[in-house]
Amino acid sequence: MNKISIVGGAGRVGETTAQILAEQELCREVALLDVNEGMSEGVALDIVQTSPFFKFDSRVVGSDDPSILAGSDLVVITAGQARKPGMSRSDVLEANVRVIDAVTDEIMTHAPDAMVLVVSNPVDTLTYRVAQRTGWDRRRIFGQAGVLDASRMAGFIAQETGFSVRDITTMVLGGHGDTMVPVSRFCTINGIPLSHFLPEERIAAIMERTRKGGAEILALRKNSSAYDAPGAAVATMIDAIVRNRRRLLPCVAILDGEYGEREIAMGVPCVLGWQGVEQVVELDLEPIERADFDRSAASVRADIERLREIS
Numbered sequence: 001m002n003k004i005s006i007v008g009g010a011g012r013v014g015e016t017t018a019q020i021l022a023e024q025e026l027c028r029e030v031a032l033l034d035v036n037e038g039m040s041e042g043v044a045l046d047i048v049q050t051s052p053f054f055k056f057d058s059r060v061v062g063s064d065d066p067s068i069l070a071g072s073d074l075v076v077i078t079a080g081q082a083r084k085p086g087m088s089r090s091d092v093l094e095a096n097v098r099v100i101d102a103v104t105d106e107i108m109t110h111a112p113d114a115m116v117l118v119v120s121n122p123v124d125t126l127t128y129r130v131a132q133r134t135g136w137d138r139r140r141i142f143g144q145a146g147v148l149d150a151s152r153m154a155g156f157i158a159q160e161t162g163f164s165v166r167d168i169t170t171m172v173l174g175g176h177g178d179t180m181v182p183v184s185r186f187c188t189i190n191g192i193p194l195s196h197f198l199p200e201e202r203i204a205a206i207m208e209r210t211r212k213g214g215a216e217i218l219a220l221r222k223n224s225s226a227y228d229a230p231g232a233a234v235a236t237m238i239d240a241i242v243r244n245r246r247r248l249l250p251c252v253a254i255l256d257g258e259y260g261e262r263e264i265a266m267g268v269p270c271v272l273g274w275q276g277v278e279q280v281v282e283l284d285l286e287p288i289e290r291a292d293f294d295r296s297a298a299s300v301r302a303d304i305e306r307l308r309e310i311s
């Protein structure tokens with residue numbers, strides 16, 4: 001890929017993502033756009049100065065001028081507020097929808113051919129908002145949530161079982177909120193069901209810790225929500241696209257009848273390749289999983305309803 005831009009690039013998730021994209025040379029140029037004057041140039045310069053250590057040739061540039069987006073193949077949106085301890089992700093909807101609308105307009109003006117990867121929270125609702133405002137093909141508009149949530153779950157399973165995280169596969173569906181749906185039936189250790197290694201109550205505890213994974217970090221980091229694992233999760237999705245891997249990853253996707261849902265974006269397994277979300281994979285959920293998925297969809301839909309009141 002030639003150029004990837006990050007809007008909100010001077011923020012924590014933006015900077016972490018930029019560093020990984022550059023280190024892994026996932027594109028020729030990483031451009032950071034941020035309203036915080038001077039900051040994105042400073043962040044870019046700092047990252048460039050790591051290039052002799054990590055031996056990368058990707059260019060990293062920063063600006064507060066939206067025209068820096070021109071020529072982007074993909075734009076990542078990390079702009080906007082992060083929640084504070086005690087808040088839900090939905091509590092920043094009102095503040096962040098204004099940011100997302102402004103950023104979307106900038107992307108439409110300067111990078112009309114780009115794919116858009118939304119990270120800002122509440123990510124499901126804001127991904128839907130970008131899709132609505134652009135009207136672009138839904139393969140080009142998607143969000144990051146499930147890759148992070150599933151990686152948290154894999155980390156917890158590795159800690160609990162002592163097995164290498166390399167052998168652990170996890171799947172988390174639904175909205176990226178307290179109602180997210182870790183599906184233990186699809187969690188395996190080198191193909192062997194998790195239930196072979198852990199009793200039901202330990203699996204249930206891991207699922208609950210996964211649902212609260214973002215809040216756990218927020219409470220410990222105090223004035224910041226997570227950014228190391230989120231940056232890695234975004235880079236993982238971009239790697240799948242850039243290298244056309246056709247990986248099967250949980251992504252926030254615009255649904256058009258899949259899982260019986262329309263006019264919504266939420267986490268479902270997707271095939272990610274050079275065109276973006278190339279396929280939404282429908283799974284046969286068991287009744288209890290289906291009920292959890294429906295509850296999660298209802299909570300995303302409640303935020304989408306709030307969008308109508310805001311605008």
Ligand SMILES: NC(=O)c1ccc[n+]([C@@H]2O[C@H](COP(=O)([O-])OP(=O)(O)OC[C@H]3O[C@@H](n4cnc5c(N)ncnc54)[C@H](O)[C@@H]3O)[C@@H](O)[C@H]2O)c1
Pocket residue numbers: 007008009010011012013014033034035036078079080081082083092096099102103118119120121122123144145148176225226227230
């Ligand atoms: N989807 C996920 O899994 C996930 C994970 C982590 C964080 N997040 C979300 O990502 C967002 C960013 O988190 P963070 O910790 O990096 O916050 P941060 O405050 O460190 O960074 C946000 C940046 O956005 C910039 N910004 C604000 N309005 C802008 C605009 N109109 N144009 C360009 N830049 C603008 C700010 O100047 C700031 O630098 C939050 O909404 C957070 O909740 C989502």
Ligand SMILES: O=C(O)C[C@H](O)C(=O)O
Pocket residue numbers: 082083089121148176213214215217218225226230
């Ligand atoms: O918890 C948050 O608010 C940030 C992010 O969504 C996360 O899960 O780390």
